Amino acid sequence: MSASNLPSATRTLLALSLAAAFGGFAATAVRDALHAPANASPAAIAAPVVGALPNAVDGQPMPSLAPMLARVTPAVVSVHTKQVVQIRNPFANDPMFRRLFPNVPQERINESLGSGVVVDAANGYVLTNHHVIENADEVSVTLSDGRTLPAEFVGSDPDTDIAVMRIEADNLQALPLADSEALRVGDFVVAVGNPFGLSQTVTSGIVSAVGRSGIRGLGYQDFIQTDASINPGNSGGALVNLAGQLVGINTASFNPRGSMAGNIGLSFAIPTRLAREVMTQLIATGEVRRGTLGLDTQTVDARLAQALELGDARGAVVTRVYEGSAAAQAGVQRGDVIVSANGQRIDDAAALRNFEGLQPVGSAIALEVRREGRPLQLNATLREQPRTVAGAQIDPRLAGATIAELPERLRQSGRVAGVWVEAVEPGSRAARSGLAANDVIVASSAGEFDDLPGFRAGFTQAPAQLVLRIMRGSRQGVLQMQ
Structure with a gap:
């Protein structure tokens, strides 16, 4: 039937419909023409082809991380901590103030979030970072299935930033630990955690470096560096390989402008080799005992x-060998320059101290030294790092004092760093200068330090005047040691 044979009403409706359809097109064309530059008409350009990933290549489906992550994510947990903090109100001791304001709070609760990894489903062991649970009065863990459970503190090691917790639950899923020593630069890795308090988040990247150290403020270091994003809240989460095996515990990201400036591809994880060694000691004894050569260097x-x-101007020159130490047994002498340990290059005293701090008691160490300019190979077996040192062995002005590592309760508090005066003999030289038992030495004119080995190392060249800044209870003071 032709249009002329249609009823009048039908012809009118059809005309309006066509006009509406054409009108939208025409209006767009007119608008574009009005906004087009008044140039010569270009040659016709073919419409761009929109690319899309194929579903398969050569008959094989496109690779996806989803199957692997389905096995990994149930083992990554969210860690919630609570800390009760006393509020110091200057008017709190005023009876009039307390009578007028009886309900003024005397404490507040700080809460924080991090991540953790179940590494032993049968016993419920969870690995996380020390700084995630540091100072916490209460810790709980939320599993991927939504269950929230109280966590028991097993032990932590602030020097490597590893902590172990224990939870009791059925149907836990753990991640197998891979050999992190097999990682190579360029290997693909995936980070799983709970950044910024969000639920599980996955980022991916490659291994940018292995054995990374020399980063200020991060204790003993042997990091895996990756460009996978690790943001606040990711700490303690999992770094896995493409087989879904744990290769590292995410610990930090580096950004000179602060974390809120965004990811710049410098993230660090503690390798599983180190995490396993620390975890084994923490589960067995609740603390970590490290090996030492028993020498001072600069x-x-x-x-x-x-x-x-x-x-070359590199290496650590030996300035003191302690009697009965591993170094003394190996034949290390004052003036030797250590340039390599177990094949690892030693560029300075800090590198040697970092190497020592990562070795367990009993480790066999092959030292490459220079003695009077000639190369020499020496072999040592590390002995336990002493927890206490007689003050006289450090400096005669400390005679009578016993200097020790900070007790775990003080270290865990995070409120003070330094070394602890375990005891002072009455009438001794240290006592006459005012040093007392339970003082915490937080600074010294001998140099900066974070722990007992660092404190001892500062006396390689004894200062002409020995001044100590101490904490005694909640008060600070300065002592001139005579």
């Missing part, structure tokens, strides 16, 4: 390199 600079007939 960094070789250009002046020392020339005096010691070295080609």
Whole structure:
């Protein structure tokens, strides 16, 4: 039937419909024409082809991380901590103030979030970072299935930032620990955690470096560096390989402008080799005991390199060998320059101290040294790092004092850092200068330090005047040691 044979009403409706359809097109065309530049008409351009990933390549489905992550994510948990903090109100001791304001709070609760990884389903062991649970009065864990459980503190090691908790639950799923020593730069890795309090989040990248150290403020270091995003809240989460095995515990990201400036691809994880060693000791004894060579060193600079007939200004020159130490047994002498330990390059005194701090008691260490300019190989077996040292062995002005590592309760508090004066003999030289038992030495004119080995290392060149800043209870003071 032709249009002329349609009823009048039908012809009118059809005309209006066509006009409406054309009108939208025409209006768009007119609008574009009005906004187009008044240039010569270009040659016709083919419409761009929109690319899309194929579902398969050569008959094989496109790779996806989803199957692997389905096995991994149930083992990654969210860690919630609560800490009760006393509020110091200057008027709190005023009876009139207390009578007028009886309900003014005397404490507040700080809450924080982090991540953790179930590594032993049968016993309920969860690995996380020390800084995630530090100072916490209460810790709970939320599983991927939504269950929230109280967590029991097993032990932690602030120097490697590893902590172990224990939870009791059925149907836990754990991650197998891979050999992190097999990681190579360029290997693909995936980070799983709970950044910024969000639920489980997955980021991916590659291994940017292994054995990374020299980062200020992060204790003993042997990090895996990755460009996978690790943000606040990711700490304690999992870094896994493409087989879904745990290769590291995410611990930190580096950004000189602060975490809120965004990810710049510098993130760090503690390798499972180190995490396993620390975890084993924490579960067995609740603390970590480290091996030591038993010597003091200083960094070789250009002046020392020339005096010691070295080609390069690098290494750690031995300034003291302690009697009965592993170094003494191995034949290390004052003036030797250690340039390598177990094949690992030693550029300075800090590198040697970091290497020692990562080795368990009993480790066999092959030392490459320079003695009077000649290469020499020495073999040592590390002995336990002493927890206490007689003050006289450090400096005669400390005679009569016993200096120790901070007790775990003080270290856990996070309120003070330094070394602890375990005891002071009455009438001793240290006592006459005012040093007392239970003082915490937080600073010294001998140099900066974070722990007992660092405190001892500061006396490699004894200062002419020995001044100590101490904490006694809640008060600080300064002592001139005579």
